[in-house]
Amino acid sequence: MKVAIVGAGAIGMLTACYLADRRHDVVLLTQRKEQAERINDHGLQLIDFYGRTQRKAVKAKTLAGLTEKDQLDVVILTVKAYSVKDVLSQLKDKRISSILFLQNGMAHIDYFADLPIATVAVGVMEHGAVRENDHTVRHTGRGRLRWGYVRKEAALLDDLFAADSGEDAFPVRYEGDWLEMLQQKLIVNACINPLTALLGVKNGELVTSRPRKEMMRAIFTEVMQVLERDDEEERWAHVVRVCEQTASNTSSMLVDLSNRRQTEIASISGYLIRLAEQKQLAVPVLNFVTMAVSSKEEAARKEGDD
Amino acid sequence: MKVAIVGAGAIGMLTACYLADRRHDVVLLTQRKEQAERINDHGLQLIDFYGRTQRKAVKAKTLAGLTEKDQLDVVILTVKAYSVKDVLSQLKDKRISSILFLQNGMAHIDYFADLPIATVAVGVMEHGAVRENDHTVRHTGRGRLRWGYVRKEAALLDDLFAADSGEDAFPVRYEGDWLEMLQQKLIVNACINPLTALLGVKNGELVTSRPRKEMMRAIFTEVMQVLERDDEEERWAHVVRVCEQTASNTSSMLVDLSNRRQTEIASISGYLIRLAEQKQLAVPVLNFVTMAVSSKEEAARKEGDD
Incomplete structure (x- = not known):
């Protein structure tokens, strides 16, 4: 499955690392060209809960470098809430099947109605992470990524998280009531x-x-x-x-x-x-x-x- | 007239200096014995609005050192609002004709009713002053000392401020409506x-x-x-x-x-x-x-x- 993660801060890098473990084709879309280059040069590094550094199979490019040819199964938005509007306008013409929003607050729910994407989901991140540098993230708190469908045309997100046993290093949990x-x-x-x-x-x-x-x-x-x-x-x-x-x-x-x-x-x-x-x-x-x-x-x- | 000023912070020292200029017998009552000694050794120094240092005829002693023999015409209270209760209990047995409160806020007005002093007045200090050290005060802002009677048995405070022309270095103004x-x-x-x-x-x-x-x-x-x-x-x-x-x-x-x-x-x-x-x-x-x-x-x- 082709997954793009928009936003290469702590949460974006952490999510990219663990989704790469699940053998998805993960690309990290950055704001800065320099950060994309660093990730491609050094590999994306995860310092896990036990202090072990692991290199993950994640490629990076800039969000601006995304073309209309790029077909994306799932986009995960990890940018700050105040950047959502701008990022959505950049994604407007792209072919995206499903999107998952991971923001604090609730201001972003106002964008759901007019979004030209069939499947929309929203989540809250309860894992703690710290960005060590442009290509390294440290997983500092083991919580859960909780998510739910706002509207569901395809079950791609179920498939994305399917490998989850609930006992691994990056627990994910489905929630039926996303608003709650x-x-x-x-x-x-x-x-x-x-x-x-x-x-x-x-x-x-x-x-x-x-x-x-x-x-x-x-x-x-x-x-x-x-x-x-x-x-x-x-x-x-x-x-x-x-x-x-x-x-x-x-x-x-x-x-x-x-x-x-x-x-x-x-x-x-x-x-x-x-x-x-x-x-x-x-x-x-x-x-x-x-x-x-x-x-x-x-x-x-x-x-x-x- | 025998005047005691309780509290030797910036406002207490400033008031003492200008009242000494009006030829009253001014004693500054300090909390710390060390400060009283310093003032008696070095004299109370005023750095006036033009940067000139002047030595004033003010004596000091500790509040605790006040005896029942001390007859005071006017007491001016310049301590912080939260110290008023404690200071009033220390003044309880002393012979005081008139008292003037100079505190921020309005919490101290609750003490007026039960006070065993015939004449009670209250004021607000609009002069700015900075305490330079234990025996030196700098007059930093020329405003007014505004005051009014809460109850008046004797006109001692009128006499105290009588020399005021309204144009001198330490303007004082009487206010008819103290609550306002x-x-x-x-x-x-x-x-x-x-x-x-x-x-x-x-x-x-x-x-x-x-x-x-x-x-x-x-x-x-x-x-x-x-x-x-x-x-x-x-x-x-x-x-x-x-x-x-x-x-x-x-x-x-x-x-x-x-x-x-x-x-x-x-x-x-x-x-x-x-x-x-x-x-x-x-x-x-x-x-x-x-x-x-x-x-x-x-x-x-x-x-x-x-």
């Missing part, structure tokens, strides 16, 4: 990411301090109101558990701010604020924390310009 | 101090960035609701003007956090939150920003312990 899966992840991300970014603390520190835990609860309460859910205690227990289980992790949003990169605040908290506006609900804390992260993003960008 | 005066200052402090402390920015930066200005407006809106005022546009214009006029200043709350000292959040935002609770008003943003500053205070204290 995304919402559960969104709740966790909306609580943890902006607050760790604003306060400059690790995930675990959100639950070891009374005021920080109360701040997170204030965010959580508004998120639940917007999503109109009735499993408040179960979801809160889950958020707290994620903080504890990833206690020493630095959230991607804090990493982005520290590295003066754009954050995913618009697709996480921003999505919830837009939903609240549609429902005419007041979300003062979500608004406040979103503006706080935006202002820090703006300040970091300006420092970068100096 | 405190509220106006509280609105400014509640908007500027916690937000600069949370974001780590100078006063002026609150109005040069759209998201920061929106955050400040969100705080401001809740403050106005709690105080049930109807001059919203006038007060907002004032807050913005203070940000612009003190653009390069670092707020006292940000300085306190940076120096790992306790902040005045409880007497500023905390006072408003308690008032909102009494009125059964929801103030989610005030709560959020107060918890944010408290959590940074807590973290700074822990770092200090290491």
Whole structure:
């Protein structure tokens, strides 16, 4: 099966490595020509959970270098949420049978309806990975890649993940209710990411301090109101558990701010604020924390310009 | 007239210097014995607005060293808001005719009713000052000391400030409506101090960035609701003007956090939150920003312990 993975960050490289293990024909589509060349020169390297370095049979080329002749069975989109729109416009004329979205937040679900691709799926990545360099990724946390069909014309994604036994190095799990899966992840991300970014603390520190835990609860309460859910205690227990289980992790949003990169605040908290506006609900804390992260993003960008 | 100034920080030293100029018998009451000794050894030094250093006729002793024999015409309290309770209990048995409170926030007004002192006044300090060392203060911003009587048995404070022409180096202004005066200052402090402390920015930066200005407006809106005022546009214009006029200043709350000292959040935002609770008003943003500053205070204290 011909698989293209768009986005050669940590998640893209990690996914490419494990799909290559399943004997698929995997190409990694990069933004930068330099990165594609490095991967083709050195091979894509995976440092696995036991610290072993393995070279994988993955080729790379730039997304811009994709031609109309390229027939792709499956495209997996691992770019940041704010790049989805741009990437989809670049993929517009290409022959693609199935597409799988792997983004944080829920802003990308708005693109599903008009997408000229028959089979659309969406997933959430619970594996941890760190990009070591342009052609090396380290698998730091063994979780699951959870995914589900939004609409299904062909079962190519079933075939793609078919070799999975659920016990291998890269567990994958099918979820029947993709919206529920995304919402559960969104709740966790909306609580943890902006607050760790604003306060400059690790995930675990959100639950070891009374005021920080109360701040997170204030965010959580508004998120639940917007999503109109009735499993408040179960979801809160889950958020707290994620903080504890990833206690020493630095959230991607804090990493982005520290590295003066754009954050995913618009697709996480921003999505919830837009939903609240549609429902005419007041979300003062979500608004406040979103503006706080935006202002820090703006300040970091300006420092970068100096 | 025998005047005691309690608290030998920047504001206490500055006030002592200018009152000594008016030929009053001024004693500065310090917390630390070492500071009192230094002032008595070196004299209290004022670096005035033109950079000239002047030595003032001010004696110092510790607050604890005050005896029941000491008859004081006027006591001026310049300690931080969170120390007022403790200082008042130390002054309980002393013979004091009049007292003037110079604190940020409004938490201290709760002490007025039960105070065994006949004349009570309250003021807001709009002069800027920086403590250079234990016996030297620099006058950095020429504003006004505004004050008013809460209850008046004797006119000692009129006499104290009588020499004021309104054109000298330390302008003082009497205000008929002390509650209005405190509220106006509280609105400014509640908007500027916690937000600069949370974001780590100078006063002026609150109005040069759209998201920061929106955050400040969100705080401001809740403050106005709690105080049930109807001059919203006038007060907002004032807050913005203070940000612009003190653009390069670092707020006292940000300085306190940076120096790992306790902040005045409880007497500023905390006072408003308690008032909102009494009125059964929801103030989610005030709560959020107060918890944010408290959590940074807590973290700074822990770092200090290491």
